[in-house]
Amino acid sequence: MEAYFIAIGIIALIYVILSLGLTLQYGLTGLINFGHVGFFAIGAYTSALLALKGVPLVFSFAAAAALAGLAAWPLGLVSLRLRDDYFAIVTLGFSEVVRIVITSERWLTNGVQGIPGIPRLYEGLGGSAAQLAVLVTVLAVTLVGAWIIRRIAGSPFGRLIEAIRDNEEAVQALGKDPARFKIQVLVVGAALAGIAGAFYAHYITYIVPDQFIPLVTFYVWMAIIMGGVGRVSGAIVGTAILMLFLEGSRFLRDIVPGVSEVDMASVRIGAVGLLLVLFIMYRPQGLMGDYTKR
Amino acid sequence: MTYTRRQFIGTLGATTALIGAPSILRAQSQGTFRIGALCPVTGSGSPFGSGMQKMIIAAAEAVNAAGGAAGRKIEIVSEDTQTNPQAAVLAAKKLIDVNKVQAILGTWSSGVSLAVVPLTNDANIILMNTSGAPALSVPPANAKGLSYRFQATNDRFGRAFAEICEKEGFKRPATMAFNNASGIGNTEGFRKAWEAKGHKVVENVVYEPNQPTYRSELQKVLAANPDVIVTGSYLADTTIIMREWYQSGQPVKWVMPGWAASPDLVKAVGPDVVEGVISVDSVSNENAPSYKAYDEAYRKVTGQPGQSNVYAAMTWDMVHALALAIEAANGTDTAAINAKIREVSNPAGQQVYTYAEAKEALKKGKINFEGASSVLDFDQYGDVTPDFGVFFIEGGQLNRRYVVKI
Numbered sequence: 001m002e003a004y005f006i007a008i009g010i011i012a013l014i015y016v017i018l019s020l021g022l023t024l025q026y027g028l029t030g031l032i033n034f035g036h037v038g039f040f041a042i043g044a045y046t047s048a049l050l051a052l053k054g055v056p057l058v059f060s061f062a063a064a065a066a067l068a069g070l071a072a073w074p075l076g077l078v079s080l081r082l083r084d085d086y087f088a089i090v091t092l093g094f095s096e097v098v099r100i101v102i103t104s105e106r107w108l109t110n111g112v113q114g115i116p117g118i119p120r121l122y123e124g125l126g127g128s129a130a131q132l133a134v135l136v137t138v139l140a141v142t143l144v145g146a147w148i149i150r151r152i153a154g155s156p157f158g159r160l161i162e163a164i165r166d167n168e169e170a171v172q173a174l175g176k177d178p179a180r181f182k183i184q185v186l187v188v189g190a191a192l193a194g195i196a197g198a199f200y201a202h203y204i205t206y207i208v209p210d211q212f213i214p215l216v217t218f219y220v221w222m223a224i225i226m227g228g229v230g231r232v233s234g235a236i237v238g239t240a241i242l243m244l245f246l247e248g249s250r251f252l253r254d255i256v257p258g259v260s261e262v263d264m265a266s267v268r269i270g271a272v273g274l275l276l277v278l279f280i281m282y283r284p285q286g287l288m289g290d291y292t293k294r
Numbered sequence: 295m296t297y298t299r300r301q302f303i304g305t306l307g308a309t310t311a312l313i314g315a316p317s318i319l320r321a322q323s324q325g326t327f328r329i330g331a332l333c334p335v336t337g338s339g340s341p342f343g344s345g346m347q348k349m350i351i352a353a354a355e356a357v358n359a360a361g362g363a364a365g366r367k368i369e370i371v372s373e374d375t376q377t378n379p380q381a382a383v384l385a386a387k388k389l390i391d392v393n394k395v396q397a398i399l400g401t402w403s404s405g406v407s408l409a410v411v412p413l414t415n416d417a418n419i420i421l422m423n424t425s426g427a428p429a430l431s432v433p434p435a436n437a438k439g440l441s442y443r444f445q446a447t448n449d450r451f452g453r454a455f456a457e458i459c460e461k462e463g464f465k466r467p468a469t470m471a472f473n474n475a476s477g478i479g480n481t482e483g484f485r486k487a488w489e490a491k492g493h494k495v496v497e498n499v500v501y502e503p504n505q506p507t508y509r510s511e512l513q514k515v516l517a518a519n520p521d522v523i524v525t526g527s528y529l530a531d532t533t534i535i536m537r538e539w540y541q542s543g544q545p546v547k548w549v550m551p552g553w554a555a556s557p558d559l560v561k562a563v564g565p566d567v568v569e570g571v572i573s574v575d576s577v578s579n580e581n582a583p584s585y586k587a588y589d590e591a592y593r594k595v596t597g598q599p600g601q602s603n604v605y606a607a608m609t610w611d612m613v614h615a616l617a618l619a620i621e622a623a624n625g626t627d628t629a630a631i632n633a634k635i636r637e638v639s640n641p642a643g644q645q646v647y648t649y650a651e652a653k654e655a656l657k658k659g660k661i662n663f664e665g666a667s668s669v670l671d672f673d674q675y676g677d678v679t680p681d682f683g684v685f686f687i688e689g690g691q692l693n694r695r696y697v698v699k700i
Contacts, residue, residue: 004391007384100502103473112474113427116408117434127416204383206408208475211379246381250373250388261351262344265335265374287299 006131010203012243013138017196018220019227019235020145021189027230028153029185030165032084035075035091036220038098039068039190041212043197045102045109048118048207057121061198068194069187071098076183083168095214103209114208121202138199145192146232152188153232161185226279228286237287245275326369327362327626329354329616330389332410333400333609337377345596345606346400346424347372352591353613353649360650363620368613371395377402379409386410390417396626399612401425402605404475411435418628420635422612424605426451426476431675440632442615442676444608444667446576448476448526452483453700454574454682455524455549459484460491461698462572464547468497468520470511470535472527480526480551496520501531508535512542522547527554533562540567549574552685557692565690573692576680578607578667583647584614588666604667611665615639618652618663639663640671 018036025031043064050060075094079087102109109115121137122130152158163171164178171178201207219242227238249268253259259267331350334343354368362368371393375382382401389395390413397420401407404427411430414421421441426448429435446454459467467488469481478500485495497518501511512535515523523546525532532554539546540563548555548568552575560568578601579585588610589600600607616631618638623630638652643660646652655661663670668680681699685692 001392004387007387007391011380011384112478113429114405114408114475116429204379204409205412206379206405208379208405208408210405247384247388250385261331261370261372262335262347264372265344265376268374269336269376287303 003128006135008243008247009135010138012239013142014196014199015239016142016236017145018193019223019239020149021192022220022224023235024149025185025189029161032088033091034088034217035095036193037212037214037216038095039193040197041098042071043068043194044201044207047198048115048201051119064194064198065191069191072186072190076186079182080179099209099212114206116206118201118205120205150232226286228289231288234286234288245272325366327366327620328369328371328395330395330398331370331372331400332375332385332398334377334402335374339377339402342603342605345603346609348595349606349610350399350613352595353610357617357649360653363617364624368617375406379405382406383409386413397616400609408435411441415440420632424608426479431677444611444678446680447677448479449483450700451480453487454698455484456487457698458549458684459522464522466496466521468515468518468523469495470515470523470525471500472531473500473502477526484524509538512538516544520546522549524549529554529558532559536563536567560690568687571687573685574682577683578604579665579669582664584664585666587648607667611667611670614649615663621653621656636672
């Protein structure tokens with residue numbers, strides 16, 4: 001039982017790191033990033049490939065963050081000219097480009113066959129001790145990430161990016177260059193996604209392009225919307241709720257009589273969808289969002 | 295309608311407790327052997343997944359009806375992989391840690407099997423899959439020898455293609471592959487086997503899924519002037535390719551896997567277009583009594599003929615092979631069971647076809663279980679080598695001309 005909870009915890013925390021990045025980009029700055037999974041994929045592949053070449057994991061994680069951040073740079077330049085929905089399409093396209101490049105560059109990524117046997121973190125500890133150590137590490141990284149985002153939100157920089165979200169022209173009129181800040185925000189968020197990707201690769205130990213589909217991006221969006229957009233606590237709580245729905249529904253079988261084992265799989269997916277809809281109907285501002293204003 | 299945060303969290307918490315409580319109270323029952331059925335019930339494997347899962351349950355019922363294995367009843371706990379490695383990993387964790395299953399059966403796509411196998415290895419339990427990827431045969435995936443594959447590897451399909459091309463006297467083959475592990479596995483396996491025979495492949499083309507047209511890819515292949523095109527393709531893309539090739543008018547032969555060159559393809563493009571196409575598929579062990587038993591069970595549960603789902607025949611065999619190994623090991627220790635799997639399935643020994651019959655024969659001596667999906671003989675990697683049927687499409691009918699053994 002514990003090992004199962006640890007597994008859920010690790011996956012959930014990886015998603016928290018992803019949603020922290022998106023909280024910074026969308027929640028604070030208003031950048032509609034539909035291509036988050038692209039940076040996640042870059043991080044996963046970078047760290048996996050380096051680790052398999054014998055690079056120590058500390059460096060491969062750093063490289064994952066750096067490369068994912070770097071990949072966000074050109075996207076930031078594009079965002080100078082594009083707003084809102086246009087930017088959303090570009091980012092969605094970007095994540096698909098990343099996936100297709102990974103699929104096609106077989107000499108590097110082994111294409112659709114994927115990369116098996118990625119070394120795990122703390123392999124030496126073995127068994128449940130290693131799992132626990134991974135959980136603690138991801139938790140520590142998540143907390144540091146959350147702390148950084150909170151600090152950013154409270155700083156002059158944070159006020160500025162919130163101003164960009166609320167009224168970009170006003171920011172320009174005040175003599176600030178919104179483009180520069182947008183790029184910085186994109187790079188930081190992407191680097192976080194890269195770290196999440198590295199954790200994911202070394203936890204699952206097998207990566208293949210099919211894992212980096214836009215659905216991952218939208219899981220993260222669901223999480224921050226349910227948690228409450230623009231709040232760090234929202235990113236954390238929202239992911240927790242999403243995992244609760246996804247994993248908790250596995251135990252539906254024990255309380256719902258008269259449904260066969262096979263049908264249960266479809267009932268389960270339906271139940272998750274229903275819960276998501278109900279949640280947004282009764283709590284549109286998210287759990288941690290400000291419920292005094294509608 | 296306004297809810298305060300406190301009310302909302304309260305509702306959420308109460309619901310969670312309600313869902314979680316029964317499973318915590320549920321104790322491990324005595325005298326059973328618990329198996330996890332981890333099939334692709336939803337996602338891209340869904341056309342096969344529910345049939346696979348139903349056949350695991352049906353086979354377990356057959357085993358239990360014959361008195362179980364080693365005096366124990368087989369109990370099945372089902373989960374859905376969603377044909378998604380990440381969902382499959384969490385589902386497998388749940389099966390292993392919460393349900394305490396002692397084997398996991400029925401993973402379908404290679405991506406899922408490769409993601410689940412490290413977990414089953416860690417837990418020291420057996421994994422039986424129907425995936426094609428060659429990486430599953432060797433370490434690190436199969437480092438402990440606990441993983442068994444009931445499907446022909448893509449490599450073996452490729453080797454069968456090469457045998458057929460040689461037998462048919464083709465000289466200038468080209469390949470076209472759908473860009474995924476299975477499609478490329480087929481054509482790469484063919485290329486390796488063909489080059490090992492000292493011949494050359496004139497062109498290799500890989501195409502992306504879900505295109506409305508494949509003209510440019512076809513032109514590239516046909517420009518090399520091949521006498522046969524070997525594909526690793528699926529039904530939807532093959533339909534488009536065949537139509538466009540027919541319009542081009544260039545004569546060439548085709549060799550395709552059976553899941554692409556199926557009666558559905560003939561229906562989609564018409565018998566004229568696909569006349570003479572060679573369709574290759576692993577032959578289920580159709581004439582064996584075990585296939586008859588499977589077919590009956592499959593018809594009873596799904597209302598469809600057993601032929602419509604080759605993977606369901608494989609999961610049927612999984613439960614049989616595992617239960618017989620448990621019976622032979624006379625216990626539930628994984629190492630002991632694992633040591634017996636080849637012993638009860640591979641040759642030397644009395645050929646048996648149903649669980650009840652096999653259980654009787656096991657008392658007298660060595661047995662050789664012949665499955666519904668193949669004769670079920672595992673090599674040192676835990677892979678089976680089914681025979682391949684070579685079908686020619688003639689007048690809209692698929693006629694089996696001969697069988698290739700590799």
